[in-house]
Amino acid sequence: MNQVYASIITIGDELLIGQVIDTNSAWIAQELNKIGIAVKHRVAVGDNKADILQALDEEQKQANIILITGGLGPTADDITKPLLCEYFGGKMILHQPSLDFITELFEKKFKRPMTERNLKQAEVPDICTVLLNERGTAPGMLFKKGDKIFVAMPGVPHEMKWLMQAHVLPYIAQHYQNGYVEHKTLLTAGIGESTLADTINDIEESLPAYIKLAYLPNYGMVRLRLTAYGTDKILLLEDLQKYFTLLKERVAEFLVADEDLPLEAVVGKLLKESNETVATAESCTGGLIAHLISSIPGASLYFKGSIVSYSNEVKTNLLGVTTEVLETFGAVSEQTVIKMATEVRKKLNTDYGVAVSGIMGPDGGTVDKPVGTVWIAIATPKDVQVNLFHLPFDRQRNVQQTAVNALNFLRKKIVDNKCG
Numbered sequence: 137m138n139q140v141y142a143s144i145i146t147i148g149d150e151l152l153i154g155q156v157i158d159t160n161s162a163w164i165a166q167e168l169n170k171i172g173i174a175v176k177h178r179v180a181v182g183d184n185k186a187d188i189l190q191a192l193d194e195e196q197k198q199a200n201i202i203l204i205t206g207g208l209g210p211t212a213d214d215i216t217k218p219l220l221c222e223y224f225g226g227k228m229i230l231h232q233p234s235l236d237f238i239t240e241l242f243e244k245k246f247k248r249p250m251t252e253r254n255l256k257q258a259e260v261p262d263i264c265t266v267l268l269n270e271r272g273t274a275p276g277m278l279f280k281k282g283d284k285i286f287v288a289m290p291g292v293p294h295e296m297k298w299l300m301q302a303h304v305l306p307y308i309a310q311h312y313q314n315g316y317v318e319h320k321t322l323l324t325a326g327i328g329e330s331t332l333a334d335t336i337n338d339i340e341e342s343l344p345a346y347i348k349l350a351y352l353p354n355y356g357m358v359r360l361r362l363t364a365y366g367t368d369k370i371l372l373l374e375d376l377q378k379y380f381t382l383l384k385e386r387v388a389e390f391l392v393a394d395e396d397l398p399l400e401a402v403v404g405k406l407l408k409e410s411n412e413t414v415a416t417a418e419s420c421t422g423g424l425i426a427h428l429i430s431s432i433p434g435a436s437l438y439f440k441g442s443i444v445s446y447s448n449e450v451k452t453n454l455l456g457v458t459t460e461v462l463e464t465f466g467a468v469s470e471q472t473v474i475k476m477a478t479e480v481r482k483k484l485n486t487d488y489g490v491a492v493s494g495i496m497g498p499d500g501g502t503v504d505k506p507v508g509t510v511w512i513a514i515a516t517p518k519d520v521q522v523n524l525f526h527l528p529f530d531r532q533r534n535v536q537q538t539a540v541n542a543l544n545f546l547r548k549k550i551v552d553n554k555c556g
Contacts, residue, residue, distance in 0.1 A: 139365065140312045141176035142168050143199035145191050147206035147216055148291060149182040160205045160296055167300060171309045172317045173201065174365070183213045192223060192286070200284050201308060206291030208274040210253035216288055217260070217277070224279050224286075226263035233268055234258040234275045241273065271298040278307070285311075315367040320380045321396035322360050324387050325544045329353045332360075332387065339382050346372075347379060355533070356540045357392065357399060392547065399543050400428040406550045407438035412487040414546065416442040417455055417480035419467065420494040420510065424539045440484040445476065455479040468493050468505055470513075470522050477515035488549065489515035492542050494525075496534045508534055512542050514549045521549060 144164055150156040158180060165175045176199045181187040188207075195202050207216030221228055235258035242250040257273045260266050267276030267287075272295040279286040287304050289296045324332060329351050333340070340349050346366055352359035362380055366372035384394055393402045407414060416425045426442035429435055443454050448467055451457040457467075457475045465471045473491040481489025494510030501507035508527035513520055525541055527534045 140173055140201070141199045142173050142201040142203060143177045143179065143195035144175060145188075145195060145202065145204045146178070146180045146291070147183065147188060147204065148180075149213070151180045151206075152182050160291065160293055163293070163297065164203055164205075164300065167305060168201075168308070169317050169319070171305060172315050173308060173312065174317060183207060183215055185215060185219055188216070188219055189223065196281070196284055196286075200312065202284065202286045203304070204286065204288045205296050208288060208290045210251075210257055210273070220264075220277065220279065220286070220288055221261035224261060224263050224281070226261035228259045229262045231258050231260045231266050231275065234260070234266065237268060237270065238273050267299055267303040269295055269299055270302070271295040276303060278304075315365065316369045316372055318364045318369075318372055318376055319396070320362045320376055322380070322384060322387070322394045323357060323392040323397065323399070323402070324360065324390040325357045325392050325399070325540070327358065327387070327390040329358050332358055332390075336360075336383060336386050339379065339386060343379060344375070347376065355536045356544070359396070360387070361396075392544070398428075398432075399540060399547070401432050403543050403547050403550070404429065404432045404435055404438060406547060406554075408434070410550060410554060412550070413438050413440050413485075414488040414490060415440045415480045415484035415486040416542075417476040417489065417491040418442060418444050419446055419451070419476075419492060420496050421492050421535055421539050421542070422446060424535060425490060425492065425542050428539060428543065440486050443480050443483070451476065454483075466505070468495055468509055468511060470511055470524070473511040473513035474515070474520050474522060477513035477520060481515045481517075487516060488546060489513075490542055490546055491515070492538055494527075494534070494538055496531045496538075498531060510534075510538050510541070512538070512545055514545055516549070516553070521545075 144161045146158050146161055151158050161178045168175055177195060179191050181191050207214045238254060238258055242248060254273060260275060260277055264277040264279050267278060269275045272290055272292060274290040276299040277288045289299045343349060347362055347364045350361045360383055362376055364372050364376040418425055423442060423444045429439045445451045445455055448462050455476045456479045457472050461471050473493050476491035477489040491513045495501050495505060495507050497507035510525040510527060513522045523545055527537050
């Protein structure tokens with residue numbers, strides 16, 4: 137199969153200085169994959185003519201489809217449109233349908249007069265196919281060069297997505313018969329990337345050329361993603377499933393999910409299936425566990441709430457951790473998290489109570505309790521289980537890792553209760 141590739145070029149100084157996070161490329165890549173188009177490169181460049189021209193030259197050497205976002209606004213730093221006009225050898229003309237739409241937009245929706253800058257939004261190179269933008273004032277533009285296409289779209293995410301769905305993806309699907317790209321992903325926890333690679337090395341080496349394995353590590357978890365390329369979808373899915381099953385069986389001890397879900401969604405799914413609820417009592421994570429759980433749509437069915445007991449005063453007044461326990465064992469101790477988990481479960485009337493307390497750094501550690509010391513407890517009506525972790529990271533990563541460890545601990549407890 138002659139693989140068709142796409143490249144994504146995002147334009148804007150704000151992307152390079154970190155002022156704006158590029159979410160456009162990730163979304164575009166996901167949508168292209170659905171119609172069998174693999175992304176070869178993702179390139180970010182500033183509002184600089186020479187850099188944009190260089191990116192256009194380089195990307196067309198290795199991709200059939202070059203998708204461009206950004207730089208189509210009405211201000212002086214938006215240089216993409218005149219640059220493309222020059223690059224493809226055209227001249228600027230007024231696109232009447234775009235002008236009519238923009239005029240109506242200002243009159244009926246914005247209810248303010250249109251300026252000369254806004255009028256210029258309706259100007260386009262005469263050698264492009266104009267993609268009317270019904271979500272904004274900057275039209276998209278499609279240029280052809282041999283068997284390659286270049287598509288310029290606004291950088292505003294909701295405008296770009298509308299243009300992709302209304303115009304670009306249908307065009308690509310119609311003109312680039314490319315076969316299929318299929319993915320299958322599983323999530324593991326409790327095993328490092330290198331150890332995992334050793335564990336499945338023989339399976340990886342046996343993969344045919346049209347199936348690739350990717351390792352995606354993140355905060356104590358590793359995703360394994362198999363990607364298959366082919367022209368026969370039925371055979372492709374059969375082969376993909378065969379190797380995916382081998383991977384699942386090999387990593388069964390560490391398997392969290394056999395689908396592409398975040399850990400918090402896996403926990404939520406288990407709670408819904410068992411018709412159970414959870415509450416959290418958080419010290420060192422400052423509410424992050426609650427945030428992760430509640431970020432999943434429908435979490436109100438199983439998540440009651442959280443008590444963020446960052447200070448000892450809150451631990452005592454709201455969670456019943458006595459002054460004696462704090463003075464004898466400390467806030468970061470087995471005794472403290474047991475009380476926290478037990479009390480938050482009772483107060484919020486849930487099936488599970490999750491509690492964490494730890495020293496995230498960079499200060500606060502002692503010889504007995506160094507930075508990275510974390511206690512986690514899970515309380516149920518029948519018992520309380522506790523785990524001690526020693527994390528070696530910086531403050532931010534220690535906080536993230538603690539939240540992941542707590543969620544995975546909860547997941548294991550729910551599964552154990554189901555099996556028991």
